[in-house]
Amino acid sequence: QVQLVESGGGLVQAGGSLRLSCAASGRTFSNYAMGWFRQAPGKEREFAAAINRSGGSTDYLDSVKGRFTISRDNAKSTVYLQMNNLKPEDTAVYYCAAYRGVYMSGDADRYEYWGQGTQVTVSS
Numbered sequence: 679q680v681q682l683v684e685s686g687g688g689l690v691q692a693g694g695s696l697r698l699s700c701a702a703s704g705r706t707f708s709n710y711a712m713g714w715f716r717q718a719p720g721k722e723r724e725f726a727a728a729i730n731r732s733g734g735s736t737d738y739l740d741s742v743k744g745r746f747t748i749s750r751d752n753a754k755s756t757v758y759l760q761m762n763n764l765k766p767e768d769t770a771v772y773y774c775a776a777y778r779g780v781y782m783s784g785d786a787d788r789y790e791y792w793g794q795g796t797q798v799t800v801s802s
Contacts, residue, residue: 679704679705679791680702680703680704680705680710680776680790680791681702681703681704681791682700682701682702682774682775682776682791682792682793683700683701683793683794684698684699684700684772684773684774684793684794684795684796685698685699685700685701685796686698686699686796687772687796687797687798688797688798688799689799689800689801690764690798690799690800690801691800691801692764692765692766692800692801692802693763693764694764694800695760695761695762695763695764696761696764696798697758697759697760697761698714698758698759698761698772698774698796698798699756699757699758700712700714700756700757700758700759700774700793701754701755701756702755702756702757702776703755705778707750707752707755707756708731708732708752709731709778710731710776710777710778710779710791711728711729711730711731711776711777711778711779711780711781711782711783712728712729712731712748712750712757712774712775712776712782713725713726713727713728713729713774713775713776713777713782713783713784713786713789714726714727714728714748714757714759714772714773714774714775715772715773715774715775715786716768716770716771716772716773716798717770717771717773717795718767718769718770718771721770723773723786724739725739725784725785725786726738726739726742726746726759726772727739727742727746727747727748727759728748728782728783728784729748729749729750729757729782730780730781730782731779731780733749733750733752735781735782736748736782737782737784739784741767742761742768745761745762745763745764746759746760746761746762747759747760747762748760757774759772759774761798764798764800765800766800766801766802767800768798768800769798769799769800770798771795771796771797771798772795772796772797772798773792773793773794773795774792774793775789775791775792775793776789776790776791777789777790777791778790
């Protein structure tokens with residue numbers, strides 16, 4: 679089992695920044711590829727960002743490219759999502775997820791473990 683706990687969400691004005699963190703426990707963190715997903719009210723969950731288990735490769739939803747940065751610290755068993763120039767359409771509950779594998783993935787069905795989510799609200 680892998681336990682994931684997100685933090686860092688909140689209310690921010692458009693153009694502002696937030697840094698989400700996801701702390702993992704229970705298994706060897708470096709064996710897991712990680713992802714961030716988000717779900718806005720009334721919408722389907724969507725992929726936001728992913729990182730491979732070494733941290734050397736990343737992938738992003740097109741609408742967040744250039745604004746969001748995913749990173750990980752395997753020594754701290756933590757994955758981060760730095761979000762800059764936030765827009766009202768970024769408002770959602772953000773979830774981190776993990777699956778035991780080498781490569782990053784934007785497919786939510788591949789992920790085995792999920793956090794409880796953290797709310798991000800961007801006001802206009």
